[in-house]
Amino acid sequence: MNQPHIGIGAPIMLDNLDREIIGLLKVDGRMSFTDVAKKLNLPEATARYRVQRLLQSKIVKIHASPNPEHLGTPHIVIVQLFVENSQIDAVATALVEIEEVQFVAVTAGHHNIVIDVSFGAHSEMLAFYAKLHQIPGIIRYESQVVMKLLKAEYKYVLS
Structure with missing residues (x-):
C-alpha cells in the first residue's frame, strides 16, 4: 500500500522500489548508485533519481552514528x-x-x-x-x- 509523505511540496508516494532502495541504504548508507542499480536490476540513472528524490523530499536521511x-x-x-x-x-x-x-x-x-x-x-x-x-x-x-x-x-x- 502506498503511503504519502506529508511535507513541503506535493506528497511523494512510496512504491515497492522505494522501499527496496531504503532497505539497501539502511544497511549501507554509502552505497553507490551503481551498486543500488546492480542489486535491484535497475538502470543507474533510475537508481540515482530515486535515491536523490528520497533524500531531497526528506523521506530518507543518511547519517553516521558514532560509537x-x-x-x-x-x-x-x-x-x-x-x-x-x-x-x-x-x-x-x-x-x-x-x-x-x-x-x-x-x-x-x-x-x-x-x-x-x-x-x-x-x-x-x-x-x-x-x-x-x-x-x-x-x-x-x-x-x-x-x-x-x-x-x-x-x-x-x-x-
Whole structure:
C-alpha cells in the first residue's frame, strides 16, 4: 500500500522500489548508485533519481552514528523527567540545546520527557545535572545508568 509523505511540496508516494532502495541504504548508507542499480536490476540513472528524490523530499536521511565507547563518552544515562504540563515544550527545547543530550522525546504516560545523555567522566555527569537543575518547569526526574548497551538502532517500518 502506498503511503504519502506529508511535507513541503506535493506528497511523494512510496512504491515497492522505494522501499527496496531504503532497505539497501539502511544497511549501507554509502552505497553507490551503481551498486543500488546492480542489486535491484535497475538502470543507474533510475537508481540515482530515486535515491536523490528520497533524500531531497526528506523521506530518507543518511547519517553516521558514532560509537560512544570509542569517542571517550562511554557512559550513557537515561533520564525520565516529570515536567509541569505548561512547560513541556520549553523544557524539551532547552534539553535539545544541551550538547551531552543525544535523544529527546516528549512522551505520554508516567513521564513527560525521556532523554539519553552521554558522558566521558562522572564529573561531566555532575555538570550536566547542574545544567538540568537550571531549567524551569522540571518537577523531578529519575535516572538510569546504562551498564551494558546491547543495541542502539531505530528501525522504522515502511508499510
